[in-house]
Amino acid sequence: MPERTFAGKRVVITGAVGVFGQWIAQAYAAEGASLYLSDIREDALRNTVDKLKQEGVHVHWHVTNLVDEQSINELVQVVEQQWKAPDIVINNAGIYPYRTLMNMTLQHWNETMDLNLAAPFLLTQHFAKQMIASEVEGSFINISSGAASTAGVGMGNYSVSKVGIEMLTKTFALELSPYRIRVNAVVPGYAPGSEVSVMTKEHTEHMIKITPLGRTSGPDDAPQAILYLTSDQASFITGSILTVDGGRTAGRLK
Numbered sequence: 001m002p003e004r005t006f007a008g009k010r011v012v013i014t015g016a017v018g019v020f021g022q023w024i025a026q027a028y029a030a031e032g033a034s035l036y037l038s039d040i041r042e043d044a045l046r047n048t049v050d051k052l053k054q055e056g057v058h059v060h061w062h063v064t065n066l067v068d069e070q071s072i073n074e075l076v077q078v079v080e081q082q083w084k085a086p087d088i089v090i091n092n093a094g095i096y097p098y099r100t101l102m103n104m105t106l107q108h109w110n111e112t113m114d115l116n117l118a119a120p121f122l123l124t125q126h127f128a129k130q131m132i133a134s135e136v137e138g139s140f141i142n143i144s145s146g147a148a149s150t151a152g153v154g155m156g157n158y159s160v161s162k163v164g165i166e167m168l169t170k171t172f173a174l175e176l177s178p179y180r181i182r183v184n185a186v187v188p189g190y191a192p193g194s195e196v197s198v199m200t201k202e203h204t205e206h207m208i209k210i211t212p213l214g215r216t217s218g219p220d221d222a223p224q225a226i227l228y229l230t231s232d233q234a235s236f237i238t239g240s241i242l243t244v245d246g247g248r249t250a251g252r253l254k
Helices: 019-030 042-054 069-083 106-133 156-179 201-210 222-229
Strands: 010-014 034-039 059-063 088-091 139-143 182-188 241-244
Touching (some): 010 019, 010 106, 019 042, 019 222, 034 069, 042 059, 059 069, 069 106, 106 139, 106 156, 139 222, 156 182
Parallel strands (some): 034 059
16 A cells, blocks of 8 residues: 555644635544644534544644634644644635625624734744754645635625735745745635635536636645645745636636
8 A cells, every 4th residue: 555645744724614614634643643623613623533542643732812812822732732843824714704895894804814924923933833843844824715806896805815825925935945945825615614704606606607616625636736736746836826726816708
């Protein structure tokens, strides 16, 4: 039996019980990685961890409130206690609140920025320090969105947060390059099934219609791109934004 690509690798995933988080966790588990899963939804997180353990996966977990710096620090500390440093960190957690700018309060704005942008900043900063101290040539993946390049009504705060995450990705890539720590971002396509931002059947049908390849994102699309970017095959790739959205942000078919 061939050795699995990520055997012995230690992977932290935030937003681990969301649709993308579970797909990413399964993809790394299938390749032999050990996981540290983080989410604010404790019951769902326990269920996800139990299922993975039944499959023989080495997995730890932490209930993290990513808009609370103390909770973020606790996650960083428990990972350090367990591993000293991770090899890979996937900043996957995020929210997609629909609210027009004219009806948005500063609290609404800050909640989005805190979770979608400030949390990845803090986690990358802290985990990179662990990697540097342990001489780990690690890898970070930030999850961006087509909203970083295409504006839309009711998604201004979300779009701004994703523009920010792409620039954060590039800046961290530059600053961490002397330590051979790579930082990239992935732009997934639309995937139905989110419990945080529930979409209607009509919205899903619309998204399929405007996606050139004519379907939603599946469990092997963005996760396989993430696995590639964090593998040794991508050792010369950093500061990149890889779009895996079926062509939706490339333009319109008609």
